[in-house]
Amino acid sequence: MKSLLLVTRVKRMAKEFSWVVVGQLAAFLGSLVLLNVLTERIVPEQFGQLALSLTIVGLVNAVVMGGFVNGIGRFYSISAEKNDLPGYLIASFKMMVCATAAVIIIALVMIGVLLCFRYSEAIVLVIAALVFSLLGGYNAALSSIQNAARQRSIVAFHTGLDPWLKILLIIGLMLWFDNSSTVALLCYSLAALLVMFSQLFFLWRSPQMQADKCLGSSSEEWSREIWLYSWPFIIWGVFGWAQISSTRWALQSFGSTADVGYYAVLSQLGYVPIQTVIGVLMIYLNPIIYGMAGSATDESRRESVSVLVSRISLVGAAITALATLLAFFFHRQIVGFLVSEEYWLISKYLWILVAAGGIFGIASVIASKHLSFLSAKKLIPASIGSSLIGIFAAFAGVYFYSFAGAAFAMIVHSMSYLILLLMVSTIQVNKNESD
Numbered sequence: 001m002k003s004l005l006l007v008t009r010v011k012r013m014a015k016e017f018s019w020v021v022v023g024q025l026a027a028f029l030g031s032l033v034l035l036n037v038l039t040e041r042i043v044p045e046q047f048g049q050l051a052l053s054l055t056i057v058g059l060v061n062a063v064v065m066g067g068f069v070n071g072i073g074r075f076y077s078i079s080a081e082k083n084d085l086p087g088y089l090i091a092s093f094k095m096m097v098c099a100t101a102a103v104i105i106i107a108l109v110m111i112g113v114l115l116c117f118r119y120s121e122a123i124v125l126v127i128a129a130l131v132f133s134l135l136g137g138y139n140a141a142l143s144s145i146q147n148a149a150r151q152r153s154i155v156a157f158h159t160g161l162d163p164w165l166k167i168l169l170i171i172g173l174m175l176w177f178d179n180s181s182t183v184a185l186l187c188y189s190l191a192a193l194l195v196m197f198s199q200l201f202f203l204w205r206s207p208q209m210q211a212d213k214c215l216g217s218s219s220e221e222w223s224r225e226i227w228l229y230s231w232p233f234i235i236w237g238v239f240g241w242a243q244i245s246s247t248r249w250a251l252q253s254f255g256s257t258a259d260v261g262y263y264a265v266l267s268q269l270g271y272v273p274i275q276t277v278i279g280v281l282m283i284y285l286n287p288i289i290y291g292m293a294g295s296a297t298d299e300s301r302r303e304s305v306s307v308l309v310s311r312i313s314l315v316g317a318a319i320t321a322l323a324t325l326l327a328f329f330f331h332r333q334i335v336g337f338l339v340s341e342e343y344w345l346i347s348k349y350l351w352i353l354v355a356a357g358g359i360f361g362i363a364s365v366i367a368s369k370h371l372s373f374l375s376a377k378k379l380i381p382a383s384i385g386s387s388l389i390g391i392f393a394a395f396a397g398v399y400f401y402s403f404a405g406a407a408f409a410m411i412v413h414s415m416s417y418l419i420l421l422l423m424v425s426t427i428q429v430n431k432n433e434s435d
Helices: 002-041 044-074 076-081 085-116 120-148 152-176 181-204 207-211 219-254 257-293 299-329 331-338 341-372 376-434
Strands: none
Touching: 002 044, 002 152, 002 257, 002 331, 044 076, 044 085, 044 120, 044 181, 044 219, 044 257, 044 341, 076 085, 076 120, 076 257, 085 120, 085 219, 120 152, 120 181, 120 257, 152 181, 219 257, 219 376, 257 299, 257 331, 257 341, 257 376, 299 331, 299 341, 331 341, 341 376
16 A cells, blocks of 8 residues: 555656656746847847846845745645635735735836936836736746646646747737837736736636635735745845846946846856756755645654755756856857857856856755745845845956956855855754754
8 A cells, every 4th residue: 555655656746847847948948049039139238238127127026026925835835734725825915915016116216216317218118127027926926826736737837838928929029119128028028917817717727726715714814924934035135136136237337238238148048047957856846845844843844854955955066067067168069059149259158157056056955945944034144145245246356357257256146155054054953953
């Protein structure tokens, strides 16, 4: 009987992992094609404008949407254990309403500032970026619920669908309109809107929703729990956003908008793919880790999570080492194959961004242990500290070493985050042993 249950469990896990791989592979290939389509249609300066406008998206995602999305995803397994999915879903809806109100306030402030400084021509670009960030936040929340419910096929479908919709819309709309960063953002927003409608359709028809259509009675309690878990993400999100954006704004300040475009392309080719690979493991394992941890009160369950996270970290380190070597020796071929000729001169820095992305991915794996233990606030010193180091490294690096300094600044940030996280984990272990 036990062997039959084990076989069934292994089959289910293999099937789920296959869906995660399929979804992420479709998204990864789509992002590469999207990058090629964009670099063929817009010049580096226009790509730089798009990259700078996406820092606004990053602000909303990091400071407003990101915290709530993480809280919503974390508490699904706990609400399922307590048989109170209706209350949890109502609370999640309330959280997203609050996030939407915050984004509207941010939009009004930004428009007011632009009008005061007479940058009215940038208003359309800012509004497009904020609309895209809002829709992207909704999609992230819906995906976190469906991923936590282990509806892997639905998550995989929408993960892969998003970049390909962007590609089709960009090809179509840029035939009718001009090839600009504003049109690109419009296509991003339309793609996010279509994905959101699809996600809502599938979520409503899911077995969980069909079984729990009555109203829950404890939504206020769930709202409080989600908020208590989410607020640290909002605090360090401000610094995290500043760090991510600092390199682009440093290049804009000490270089040119074209330099920002070059860096954005290099990041998409080096930093993002390696994080995607490690992210595949975490997308698959996070619901399992959260389920293993439960309410994080049982010591044996916590120990099991710690062992699993350590093993995943070692796998991430091996992947990072291999990818960095490949990028070091074959950077010309990789960049030359994926983007237009204008961007080939930056290929020699590819391995630096690959290493930085891999190291940050490993650190994120280690951080997931603390998130599963419902102790997100313990990550605040590491997150804020590494962000401040990264911001200083970005401006100092670009000022003294130009583009090379921007690339190495990402290594500095990733390494500082990893080291500070390991220090937090060591302190926690020593504290537990003394107790």
